Amino acid sequence: MSASARPLRSHQRSLAELVAALARGEASDVADILAAVTPGGGKSLLPVIAAARLIGAGVVERIVWVVPRDSLRLQAEEAFADPAWRAALGHALLVRAADNAPDPARGLAGYVTTYQAVAAAPALHLAEMKRRRTLLVIDEVHHLPALGDGEPDGEAAAWSRALLPLLRHARLRLLLSGTLERADGRRILWLPYREGERAPVPDIAAPGWAVIGYSRAQALAERAVLPVNFGALDGEASWLEGGRPDGQARVGPHRLSGPAPSATTRPALFTALRTGFARDLLHEAFLATRRLRAARRAARGLPPAEAARGLGKLLVVAPDQARAQAYLAMLRGWMPPGQAARDLRLAVSSEPDAHGALAAFRLTPEPAVLVTVAMAYEGLDAPEVAVVAALTHIRSRPWLEQMIARATRIDPHAGDYADQHAVIFHPDDPLFARFRERIEAEQATALRRARRERLAAPRDPRPLPQTDDGIVPLESNALGLRYAMLRPGPALALVRPEVPPDPPLPPSAAERRLRARVAAMVTAQAVEDEAELRVPHGGRLAHRYNAVLKRLFGNKARAAMTAAELEAALAWLERNRLQDHLHLLDGDARYAWTVRRRWAGEGRAARR
Structure with a gap:
């Protein structure tokens, strides 16, 4: 069609x-x-x-x-x-x-x-x-x-x-x-x-x-979003209360799960996200992603190292930037160095290229794993995300809905709708369970319980520094993982049209590329002419050439040019030399040195 x-x-x-x-x-x-x-x-x-x-x-x-x-x-x-x-x-x-x-x-x-x-x-x-x-x-x-x-x-x-x-x-x-x-x-x-x-x-x-x-029910019925498979991981956590380790009583171990939220729910969750439990949950999500990618590679006959769209990606949502860095280090430890350099990215506000990491995760086959905090919760359009490690303490319904939605988008490169679903690994605390029950009621779907697994995970006894929550996390470990699938209704509509392999650049990206090409051509002319002009070190000829180009195009800076104007500037630079138009700087004291040296340009023209 x-x-x-x-x-x-x-x-x-x-x-x-x-x-x-x-x-x-x-x-x-x-x-x-x-x-x-x-x-x-x-x-x-x-x-x-x-x-x-x-x-x-x-x-x-x-x-x-x-x-x-x-x-x-x-x-x-x-x-x-x-x-x-x-x-x-x-x-x-x-x-x-x-x-x-x-x-x-x-x-x-x-x-x-x-x-x-x-x-x-x-x-x-x-x-x-x-x-x-x-x-x-x-x-x-x-x-x-x-x-x-x-x-x-x-x-x-x-x-x-x-x-x-x-x-x-x-x-x-x-x-x-x-x-x-x-x-x-x-x-x-x-x-x-x-x-x-x-x-x-x-x-x-x-x-x-x-x-x-x-609603979610309508979206599932129309196959506009994917069904969700929740992997709930239970565990135990221990901590010190009062904020000082000397003389304070140890609390726990307490189970993350429980029939209702209690005074220990949030401290246990806080501890779990910063100790051994987090490592165990992250490892489950990592293994699930690796199995998914291997299965999809095998189904398509792809070798292990070949980059391809539609293999499935992992999004790791951390509680804060410090833990995001720690989770990234854990993931690096589970991969060969070359694979880690290729597949792992960190997107937090303290990273200089966070937006670049997000863009690469969205638009290219690799990287396959992104570790982030709230900046990727909302609106991140990355259909290849198939697994989410929900290592966040946020339990408000709007934020959790945004988080699980990162994995419910249909991936046009991953095959049939029936072969896709989202997997959300999360702590099995009663606050998350309450959220999940609301999702189930909203969708009017029935839970189908799957098999239970027991996880044997070593304890991590090393305490972490004091936190603003007034507790010192000591240790936690995972106890058991259970899955619950939310199923969609019948198919009533088709999904988004297929994306061509090489879609055109959006306007701002095209403008950036054009500006870079103009800058490169101006710099190239300056480098070529510097030797002939015998410009002293620091003469900044490229700066003067940029000023000439600005005057040639209505005194308009490149940053203010439209795409059509940038293309016109490129076409002009392909046919003309900026050196021959240095007279446009006459009377501007900022470029007096260039005007005095214009004889070199005139001499060049005479020798042609």
Whole structure:
């Protein structure tokens, strides 16, 4: 079946029908669209559907898409550049991942930016909103607390204050979320709420609002997400209370599992994630990933060292950056050095190339294992993730849903849907068990218990330093692993179109590549001419040549050029020499030395 013949999922069809009505001049009272889509359910395609129809009909002139993190900014840009969906939806729109430089859209259909960027330059983005009729997309809107009485402090409140004027001036608003709950219990910015409720409940019947929902049950029935196999690992933990090891009583060992949360649940979990239990759980996840990759290699006849898509990857979620480093060291110890260098990456905020590690994990066959913290929880679009090691202390439902959704995306390279499922290894504590029960009830599926395994793991008696929790973790060990599979319903729809092997670069990546090529050509001309000009060391001829190129192209810096302008600069550099245009620097004292030495360029021209 061709890409254009593949049907959309039910929530995507609902949005397509709504924007079609808006394009026809119907549903004129709708100014806000709320899409509550289960994590992994295909939320990122909704802005593409809306923009393609509404810009084409002239309802809006462009789209501005605001996301909570830089990695999601690049993924949003890729959603518009995806060739399969461009063919399926029949659109030719592109947006660019922008920062706070002027003219963020650069002649394209719009731009994608982050909450942080808007908060840093609210006037710039508000001016862009006022210039043209805009479809404003707020991704993961639950990150934004409502403002008003008892206004919250901190970064999230600053985001809300900066984004509120944009919401007011947008022609149409599309608000996306995988959950309509905030961990702090506050209301969410801009959403209407029912009055008189104990807990905040969005008012889905509010005037001017259209609400599109897509639950986990619907996603499973349509085979839009994968079923989940939970591997619950039980264990025992011991610790010292009071924060000082001298004279303090030892607590435990206490089991992680229990009929209900108690005073020992969180200290036991805290200890388990920092001692031997964590090693045991991580090792189970590592072995499961290795078995999966070996089985898929064998089924496809691939040799052990050959890189290929669709073999399955492991995501390790750590409680903090220090433990992420420790888990990375454990994984290195279980691999040959060459394999570890190829397959392992760490993505935490203290790492200089964290976003590069995330991008490589998402877009290339290797690396196969990523260790991270909260920065990869939400929105990470890496369909090859098949196994998650949930070594995190967070137990709020929204965060856990985001975490398991990293493995429930369908991998187009991994074969049939029936042969794929997500595996989540987690501590068998009652807080996680409560979350899992809510997932089961939401999906209306029955648990099927599988075999139990007993794990014999050595104890790690070495204490860790004092923590802010007021306990000193001593030791923990795994006791038993049990699996529970959540099964999907019947297949009602097809999955995302196949991605071609070499998809085109999204706009911002293409711009970066063009800027690098321009810089390389300018530098090459400077290196070639330095010998002839006999420039003293430190003459910075490349700097002067860059100034010449800027003047040749309307005094516009490369960072402000559109892709078309960068391509024009490349074409010009292929036919011309910057040395022959040094007269453009006349009168600029910063380049007086170059002007005095221009005779060398003139002499070069005379010798041709």
